[in-house]
Amino acid sequence: xxxxxxxxxxxxxxxxxxxxxxxxxxxxxxxxxxxxxxxxxxxxxxxxxxxxxxxxxxxxxxxxxxxxxxxxxxxxxxxxxxxxxxxxxxxxxxxxxxxxxxxxxxxxxxxxxxxxxxxxxxxxxxxxxxxxxxxxxxxxxxxxxxxxxxxxxxxxxxxxxxxxxxxxxxxxxxxxxxxxxxxxxxxxxxxxxxxxxxxxxxxxxxxxxxxxxxxxxxxxxxxxx
Numbered sequence: 001x002x003x004x005x006x007x008x009x010x011x012x013x014x015x016x017x018x019x020x021x022x023x024x025x026x027x028x029x030x031x032x033x034x035x036x037x038x039x040x041x042x043x044x045x046x047x048x049x050x051x052x053x054x055x056x057x058x059x060x061x062x063x064x065x066x067x068x069x070x071x072x073x074x075x076x077x078x079x080x081x082x083x084x085x086x087x088x089x090x091x092x093x094x095x096x097x098x099x100x101x102x103x104x105x106x107x108x109x110x111x112x113x114x115x116x117x118x119x120x121x122x123x124x125x126x127x128x129x130x131x132x133x134x135x136x137x138x139x140x141x142x143x144x145x146x147x148x149x150x151x152x153x154x155x156x157x158x159x160x161x162x163x164x165x166x167x168x169x170x171x172x173x174x175x176x177x178x179x180x181x182x183x184x185x186x187x188x189x190x191x192x193x194x195x196x197x198x199x200x201x202x203x204x205x206x207x208x209x210x211x212x213x214x215x216x217x218x219x220x221x222x223x224x225x
Contacts, residue, residue, distance in 0.1 A: 004046070005099050010038050013098050030170070033091065040088075041095025051097040051107055055114050058089030062118030069125035069180065076184030076194070079125050080177045086118055087173040112147070115169065119143060122176045123205070129183055130195025131202040139202055142209035143172065146216055153220040164219050167212015175205050 005013065008024075014034075015022045023034040044054065061082050069079035093111060097103045120140060127136045146167050179201030187194030 004042055007035065007038060010042075010095070010098060014094075017098060017103055033088075034095075037088065037091035037095040038099070040092045041097075041099050044092065044096050045100045049096065051093050051100070051102055052110065054089055054093040054096055055107075055110055058086045058093065059114045059118055061086035061089055062121040065121050065176075065180075066125040066128050070128045073188055074184065076125075076129055076180045076187060076198070078184075079129075080180035080184065083122055083173065083176045083180065087177075090115060090118075090169075112151075116144065116147065119172060119176075122172075123202075125176075125180065126198050126202045126205075129180070129198040131198045135199060135202045135206055139206035139209055142206065142213055143167070146209060146213045149213065149216055149220065153216075153224065156224065158220060158223045165212035165215035167209045167216070171208050171212070172205065175201065175208065179204065 011022055011024045023031060026034065064082045065079045065086070068082060069075050071078070090111070097107060123136050123140045127133055146165070179198065183194050183198040183201060186197040
């Protein structure tokens, strides 16, 4: 492994891998999140941990989300914690790949596959907690379509950039964490409130996926026209 990258060196390499989006210019909360991922990724790199190992750990953490969501009475709250840990594992994997010089096209495919599968586990947790199956399926389908359109646009020449729509991964993580946590609190107050709350959360996921897809299609049209 090469020498340890400074934060500034890492930010430049990270931006290069993501079409120029500089993490140092992100919102304070996002910047702190990415900096934490950089520190953990640097540490794991020094321990010779490979990015694929972190991808597997993140996927296992996502698998724990529906498993724990059905456990009463604290299940949804615990599931929210697992979503947060899985999201951090995703960020750490990217940081580890950058700091160790192991950014590969195959790794990108594996990471994208793991992210979509992980989100399917989160949506399954919504359904198991009481959300409408139709709303959950529709939200998942629009999320997949959002990522498919982005991938196809990039493959034909659209420059990959940072978050450009409300339906990006960050929004999905926030919705799942906050939604499961709030649904868990509602269930602690009154069991009957849990299903209604998580259905609202699933509807929010659906709406941000829908609006995000519209924003992405508009951006793709501008970029490729």
